[in-house]
Amino acid sequence: MKGFRKDITAWIIIVLAVAVIFYLYNHLQANRYIDHGEDEPMPEELHPIVEEKTETLIEKASTININVVITDTVRTKKEQRELYEQGRSEGGQVVTHARGGESYHNYGLAIDYALRNHDGDIIWDTNYDGNNNGESDWFEVADIAKELGFKWGGDGNFKDYPHLQMDFGLSINQLQQGLRPKKEAPEE
Numbered sequence: 398m399k400g401f402r403k404d405i406t407a408w409i410i411i412v413l414a415v416a417v418i419f420y421l422y423n424h425l426q427a428n429r430y431i432d433h434g435e436d437e438p439m440p441e442e443l444h445p446i447v448e449e450k451t452e453t454l455i456e457k458a459s460t461i462n463i464n465v466v467i468t469d470t471v472r473t474k475k476e477q478r479e480l481y482e483q484g485r486s487e488g489g490q491v492v493t494h495a496r497g498g499e500s501y502h503n504y505g506l507a508i509d510y511a512l513r514n515h516d517g518d519i520i521w522d523t524n525y526d527g528n529n530n531g532e533s534d535w536f537e538v539a540d541i542a543k544e545l546g547f548k549w550g551g552d553g554n555f556k557d558y559p560h561l562q563m564d565f566g567l568s569i570n571q572l573q574q575g576l577r578p579k580k581e582a583p584e585e
């Protein structure tokens with residue numbers, strides 16, 4: 398009988414612990430995300446935190462004499478579909494593996510950058526060292542961006558060197574289901 402009571406107590410503790418963990422997990426998730434379901438409209442502008450970090454990136458790069466140009470921010474699903482056709486049904490090189498709705502650009506969570514050289518031209522040359530410090534300006538920008546919390550496309554399997562994104566822990570699947578990061582940083 399004593400052993401039985403111990404077993405029951407142990408089980409009650411386990412069940413309570415699981416319930417508490419489940420509650421805390423849901424609470425934290427609810428603090429970070431908004432879930433509107435699949436009817437959630439697509440954002441038309443950059444997420445405010447992504448926008449703020451983009452401005453910081455441009456400022457920080459300029460302090461080491463790198464002129465960053467943002468070439469792309471939010472893309473509509475239609476624009477993404479057209480981009481996907483590039484290098485497939487349309488001419489040119491394949492620039493993306495993401496179909497409409499499959500890119501973080503579609504959710505206002507990604508930007509693409511390029512550099513402006515001393516002649517004022519926009520360039521995509523990853524070897525360019527315009528500030529003459531022996532390092533590629535392109536990679537210097539990527540490093541600053543990563544310090545600011547961006548994920549860089551150059552680190553992925555499909556090399557997308559201009560691409561920077563912040564996913565806020567949300568997968569494309571979750572975004573497609575209507576989950577969105579909150580507009581402010583989550584309260585801890």
Ligand SMILES: [Zn+2]
Nearest residue numbers: 507508509560
């Ligand atoms: Zn991109």
